[in-house]
Amino acid sequence: MAQHTVVVSRSTLKRLPLYLHLLEKLQAEGVETISCTYIAKEFDFDPTQVRKDVEATGEVGTARIGFRVAGLTDKIKEFLGWNNAHDAFLIGAGNMGKALLGYKDFEKYGLNIVAAFDKDPKKVGAKIFGKEVMPLSKMPALVKRMHINIGIVTVPAEHAQAAVDALIDAGVKAIWNFAPAPLKIPEGVILENARLTQSLAVLTNNLTRVLKP
Amino acid sequence: MAQHTVVVSRSTLKRLPLYLHLLEKLQAEGVETISCTYIAKEFDFDPTQVRKDVEATGEVGTARIGFRVAGLTDKIKEFLGWNNAHDAFLIGAGNMGKALLGYKDFEKYGLNIVAAFDKDPKKVGAKIFGKEVMPLSKMPALVKRMHINIGIVTVPAEHAQAAVDALIDAGVKAIWNFAPAPLKIPEGVILENARLTQSLAVLTNNLTRVLKP
DNA sequence: TAGATTGTTAATCGATTAACAATC
DNA sequence: TAGATTGTTAATCGATTAACAATC
Numbered sequence: 001m002a003q004h005t006v007v008v009s010r011s012t013l014k015r016l017p018l019y020l021h022l023l024e025k026l027q028a029e030g031v032e033t034i035s036c037t038y039i040a041k042e043f044d045f046d047p048t049q050v051r052k053d054v055e056a057t058g059e060v061g062t063a064r065i066g067f068r069v070a071g072l073t074d075k076i077k078e079f080l081g082w083n084n085a086h087d088a089f090l091i092g093a094g095n096m097g098k099a100l101l102g103y104k105d106f107e108k109y110g111l112n113i114v115a116a117f118d119k120d121p122k123k124v125g126a127k128i129f130g131k132e133v134m135p136l137s138k139m140p141a142l143v144k145r146m147h148i149n150i151g152i153v154t155v156p157a158e159h160a161q162a163a164v165d166a167l168i169d170a171g172v173k174a175i176w177n178f179a180p181a182p183l184k185i186p187e188g189v190i191l192e193n194a195r196l197t198q199s200l201a202v203l204t205n206n207l208t209r210v211l212k213p
Numbered sequence: 214m215a216q217h218t219v220v221v222s223r224s225t226l227k228r229l230p231l232y233l234h235l236l237e238k239l240q241a242e243g244v245e246t247i248s249c250t251y252i253a254k255e256f257d258f259d260p261t262q263v264r265k266d267v268e269a270t271g272e273v274g275t276a277r278i279g280f281r282v283a284g285l286t287d288k289i290k291e292f293l294g295w296n297n298a299h300d301a302f303l304i305g306a307g308n309m310g311k312a313l314l315g316y317k318d319f320e321k322y323g324l325n326i327v328a329a330f331d332k333d334p335k336k337v338g339a340k341i342f343g344k345e346v347m348p349l350s351k352m353p354a355l356v357k358r359m360h361i362n363i364g365i366v367t368v369p370a371e372h373a374q375a376a377v378d379a380l381i382d383a384g385v386k387a388i389w390n391f392a393p394a395p396l397k398i399p400e401g402v403i404l405e406n407a408r409l410t411q412s413l414a415v416l417t418n419n420l421t422r423v424l425k426p
Numbered sequence: 427t428a429g430a431t432t433g434t435t436a437a438t439c440g441a442t443t444a445a446c447a448a449t450c
Numbered sequence: 451t452a453g454a455t456t457g458t459t460a461a462t463c464g465a466t467t468a469a470c471a472a473t474c
Contacts, residue, residue, distance in 0.1 A: 009465065013418050014411040021370070021393055021410075035431060043395055046467055051432070063432045063473040080414045081421035099312030105393070109413055149420060157234070174420045176413070180234055180318070182256055190423060192416035196407055197234075198227040200322055200389070201293045203405035205226050207362060207387045208294035210403060222441065248455060259443055264456070276449040276456045430474095437468070444461070450454095 008056040015053050016076050017109075018043060023073045035066035082110040089148050089172075091163045092155035093118040093126075093133045096178050100152060102129040113152065115142070119159075136166070143170035150174045157181040164191075221269040228266050229289050230322075231256060236286045248279035295323040302361050302385075304376045305368035306331040306339075306346045309391050313365060315342040326365065328355070332372075349379070356383035363387050370394040377404075 019039055026034060036054060040047040054067065059075040061067040077083045085107075090097055093116045100106075101113055118124060119136040126133045134142075142148070151167035153160055153175060160179035167175060174190040177183060185191045232252055239247060249267060253260040267280065272288040274280040290296040298320075303310055306329045313319075314326055331337060332349040339346045347355075355361070364380035366373055366388060373392035380388060387403035390396060398404045 007422070010415055011465070013415045017393070017408070017410045017414045018395060022395065037431070047431090048467060048469095049465090051434095052466090055433075061432055064430050065474075066431065079418065081417035082414075086417060086420070095312045095315035099308045102308035103409075105410075106413075109410055110417060111413060149424070150416070173423060174416055176416055180230070182231060182235065188423070190416060190419045192412055192419070194409060194412040195230070196316075197230045197318075197322055199405055199407040200319075200324060201230045201295075202223055202226045203363070203387055203389055203403060204294035204299060204323060205292065206403045206405070207299070209220070210386060210401070211362070224441070250455070260455090261443060261445095262441090264458095265442090268457075274456055277454050278450075279455065432471105432473075434471085435469085437466105439466070440464095442461105442463070445459085447456105447458085449456075 006056050006058070008053075012053045012056055013080070015043075015045070015049075016057070016080060019050070019053070020073065020076045020080075023069050023076070027069050027073060031069055033066050034069050034072070036061075038066070077110075080110075082108075085110050085112045086150055087112050087114045087146060087148050088150035088152055088176075089114060089139060089143065089167070090116045090152040090154060091118070091136065091139070091167065092116075092153065092159075092179075093120075093123045093128060094154060094156075097152075097154035098128055100154065100178075101131050111150070114146065114148070136163075139166065140170035143167070143172055148172060150176060152176045152178070154178045219269050219271070221266075225266045225269055226293070228256075228258070228262075229270070229293060232263070232266070233286065233289045233293075236282050236289070240282050240286060244282055246279050247282050247285070249274075251279070290323075293323075295321075298323050298325045299363055300325050300327045300359060300361055301363035301365055301389075302327060302352060302356065302380070303329045303365040303367060304331070304349065304352070304380065305329075305366065305372075305392075306333075306336045306341060307367060307369075310365075310367035311341055313367065313391075314344050324363070327359065327361070349376075352379065353383035356380070356385055361385060363389060365389045365391070367391045 022042055036050040037047045040050045057075040057079040059067055059072050088111055090113050101116060115131055116133045117136045117139045118133055123133050124135045151172040153163050155163045157179050160181040161183055164175055164183050168189055177193045180195050180197050235255055249263040250260045253263045270288040270292040272280055272285045301324060303326050314329060329344055329346045330349045330352045331346055336346050337348045364385040366376050368376050370392050373394040374396055377388055377396050381402055390406050393408050393410050
């Protein structure tokens with residue numbers, strides 16, 4: 001099956017997991033077909049927008065009927081790269097790191113955190129949710145040996161750049177960053193930030209506007 | 214000091230914490246003034262964009278010199294509502310909940326998680342990072358008594374809507390949602406989603422495009 | 427057939443970027 | 451004064467939304 005390689009906007013990519021979640025719920029309920037109109041209503045989106053998002057995945061619908069739930073589910077998963085597992089290493093076994101190591105749903109999204117690394121000798125050697133915490137010094141060789149493509153960064157802000165540099169040097173192709181630090185990465189490497197402070201900023205700004213009108 | 218209540222785009226709101234972090238670093242280094250040109254270079258943004266973002270906070274600069282680091286820091290914090298603490302309750306003392314309870318930096322961003330709630334009696338009674346886990350049934354009365362405005366939702370997807378409904382019924386004005394579920398909320402309540410799966414979708418889609426060109 | 431929905435093209439809207447006068 | 455930077459207005463770009471023919 002040929003991989004669909006259309007380039008779409010970040011906005012579209014962020015909506016697709018929402019649709020996927022709805023589709024999985026419907027599939028569990030035995031629903032077989034679904035229209036973009038229905039999806040749009042569920043999320044309060046514009047139907048045309050949903051249609052364009054769906055189009056990007058390569059799935060083709062039927063006029064008057066819509067899309068097969070099973071078919072669309074597969075196409076979205078394939079498009080997001082969630083139909084085969086990606087192995088990942090996690091750097092920084094602090095609170096956020098532990099939470100991610102214990103997050104079982106990642107499996108469903110094709111993410112498999114294989115091991116954790118930390119430079120604190122007190123943390124090394126432990127097992128967190130069955131995953132070993134190893135010294136950072138062992139990371140580069142293991143990235144190469146295991147062909148790891150994804151590095152998850154959950155270290156404090158001041159160590160984030162060093163962690164990222166080490167991961168990229170070792171051969172990692174994509175960084176999922178949780179540290180609140182601006183990171184420099186070379187051309188060709190993917191950086192995706194999952195900083196909670198940005199989301200919090202939107203929340204608290206809106207809240208102050210509501211509370212003090 | 215009058216609260217600045219300009220409405221700005223979500224994009225601007227998400228960039229402001231990045232600037233703030235840089236400003237705090239500069240302030241620690243003793244730097245007193247900063248130009249938008251400099252900030253833009255640091256993040257690879259357009260200088261005009263930075264100038265517009267900064268303008269939204271109400272801070273006024275000086276031609277040829279730029280902005281005072283201290284003044285701009287204050288104005289960004291004020292604009293984001295980070296200069297006075299917001300008390301929050303957390304529902305769902307699972308892995309993600311624990312991580313948030315242990316995240317010390319939130320204090321710096323004006324977020325104070327006061328207590329956690331869970332419906333699992335086995336989790337109730339424990340203290341996580343010094344914060345008590347209480348039965349969900351006690352939440353509504355405490356929201357009212359303590360005038361809690363923010364509810365953080367870290368329950369599994371299937372319980373998210375119920376948790377949100379209960380929080381809003383009790384009087385919470387803003388929901389910070391970590392559950393991968395589509396949520397319905399009434400007019401006037403703020404919903405901010407911090408779903409990791411959306412960020413992961415962007416990452417894995419980009420990665421598959423890089424790996425299979 | 428009638429009508430709901432897809433697929434697609436055009437219009438709108440808002441954010442980003444460019445241009446430039448004012449200022450220190 | 452010269453020149454870097456602010457503040458602001460205009461142009462561009464891209465995403466969202468509207469319109470509508472094709473289809474089952």
